[in-house]
Amino acid sequence: MTIKNCIQQKLENAFDLSHIEVINESHKHNVPPGSESHFKLVLVSNGFAGKLPVKRHQLVYRLLADELNSSVHALALHTYTEQEWQALQNQVPASPDCMGGNGH
Template identity: 40%
Template sequence: MTVKEKIELKLNEAFNPEFLEVIDESHKHAGHVGARPEGETHFHVNMKASALNGQSRVNRQRMVYKALSEELAGPVHALSLGVEGTDA
């Protein structure tokens, strides 16, 4: 299973999002610190989930970081987020 697939699986399990898009942006960081030649180090997540309703931006980010703690401690060097509740 790829890192991207693991991220998608964990976010689907944790938040059951109405919309989820995980974009591998590693190619934009080739040669930078933390980048690996095979990629899968830099990701952007767009997600809309009712599980995030009523949460501040910081709390939404913390919730996602918690769900992806293993990936952030290992293969993922950078993660940018565009996450919101369905009430946004």
């Protein structure tokens, strides 16, 4: 199973999500082709209601601790309630290009 699929499965099993995107952004970084080290996650759940963004992120970090301690170098987290997601018109900010690494 790919790391992306493993992350998605864990998130779907742990949260009552109405929308999920697991985007491998490794190609934007100075890593070998086919790497699975940098991910952008878009998670929409009313289970996030009443929780500050830092608490939402801590839930995800705990869930993905094994991946973060091994193969995953970075996560861009976008966690929303249904109402927040609708207010954003189902759009998330674009991730910036990598500015680090040996190639820059």
